[in-house]
Amino acid sequence: xxxxxxxxxxxxxxxxxxxxxxxxxxxxxxxxxxxxxxxxxxxxxxxxxxxxxxxxxxxxxxxxxxxxxxxxxxxxxxxxxxxxxxxxxxxxxxxxxxxxxxxxxxxxxxxxxxxxxxxxxxxxxxxxxxxxxxxxxxxxxxxxxxxxxxxxxxxxxxxxxxxxxxxxxxxxxxxxxxxxxxxxxxxxxxxxxxxxxxxxxxxxxxxxxxxxxxxxxxxxxxxxxxxxxxxxxxxxxxxxxxxxxxxxxxxxxxxxxxxxxxxxxxxxxxxxxxxxxxxxxxxxxxxxxxxxxxxxxxxxxxxxxxxxxxxxxxxxxxx
Ligand code: GLU
Numbered sequence: 001x002x003x004x005x006x007x008x009x010x011x012x013x014x015x016x017x018x019x020x021x022x023x024x025x026x027x028x029x030x031x032x033x034x035x036x037x038x039x040x041x042x043x044x045x046x047x048x049x050x051x052x053x054x055x056x057x058x059x060x061x062x063x064x065x066x067x068x069x070x071x072x073x074x075x076x077x078x079x080x081x082x083x084x085x086x087x088x089x090x091x092x093x094x095x096x097x098x099x100x101x102x103x104x105x106x107x108x109x110x111x112x113x114x115x116x117x118x119x120x121x122x123x124x125x126x127x128x129x130x131x132x133x134x135x136x137x138x139x140x141x142x143x144x145x146x147x148x149x150x151x152x153x154x155x156x157x158x159x160x161x162x163x164x165x166x167x168x169x170x171x172x173x174x175x176x177x178x179x180x181x182x183x184x185x186x187x188x189x190x191x192x193x194x195x196x197x198x199x200x201x202x203x204x205x206x207x208x209x210x211x212x213x214x215x216x217x218x219x220x221x222x223x224x225x226x227x228x229x230x231x232x233x234x235x236x237x238x239x240x241x242x243x244x245x246x247x248x249x250x251x252x253x254x255x256x257x258x259x260x261x262x263x264x265x266x267x268x269x270x271x272x273x274x275x276x277x278x279x280x281x282x283x284x285x286x287x288x289x290x291x292x293x294x295x296x297x298x299x300x301x302x303x304x305x306x307x308x309x310x311x312x313x314x315x316x317x318x319x
Contacts, residue, residue, distance in 0.1 A: 011059055018061040018063050024304075025051075031047070031290075034292070035290075035292055039173060040071075040165050044070070046290050046291045048288065048289065049064045049287075050066040050286075051308075054212075060212060062211065062215075065211075066210060066212050071270070073274070074127065075274050077127040078218070079151060083146065092130070096117065100120065119250075121250075123250070154234065155216045155217040156216065157216070160213060211286040218286070220235065221278045222284045223281075225239060252267065252295065255293065264314070265314060265316060269301070272290065273289050273291065275305060277305055282314055285308065287304050287305055
């Protein structure tokens, strides 16, 4: 493909910035603490750092451990939300809200006041309710297959799999999520057997992807709902905008305000240390550094995204 000189300049600037950010992160000693409440996640090397940026012209700039698969954990919630909206449309909002929670990711406190309806699809309770919607009418295995195939389709990569050891580890120790699910079930918010819904939830959180695969999978959210390479519409532009809005307001648990303040991009973090972020109209981004901050978000991941967004002038609030 022949490129205009200006496009080449922009692309080489992006490559330079991505490599500079990765180098700067590699040199830092502050790395946060790896999540250990899911025992299998505690075994991950805290010194890993990866970054990949897929722009809307079909280029990928990537550095560090950008091809190492990691546990995407709560980042899967962006994609299960997309699937559930595809299945039941705006009826989804009867089962889950769309307001920031101001609470930790696994909090149960608001559920009692709000009669079992979770604040938003990105806290654990909300994602479990969304998973229940996807499961309805299917066997757990089919629902999980649908979620995995969706990820493979979006990233155009059939090699993406579920890390069964991580799923089993969470299934053995996920007492808080079991409490959340049982509590919602008591209010009639979950319609399937709790064990089935949780089984699907734990397994989609355990999908393993690299930064490159994740950045490619998320391109539809930076390109008005369409895959920029194939032109295939995944969702309508309005739905992509709304998913981005929920990522901006709710994507980092009780650290969502801080992320918007510092990075200025819609994003979703996971306790595996990944963050997926969107520069609307420009690029889909994935970073991974396993050490977390106090709010449960990747410590260096957030710092890397802040540097990238600043250098590229990508904050949605202005350059
Ligand atoms: N599977 C994790 C849990 O439910 C996801 C949490 C996260 O990534 O924030 O605890």
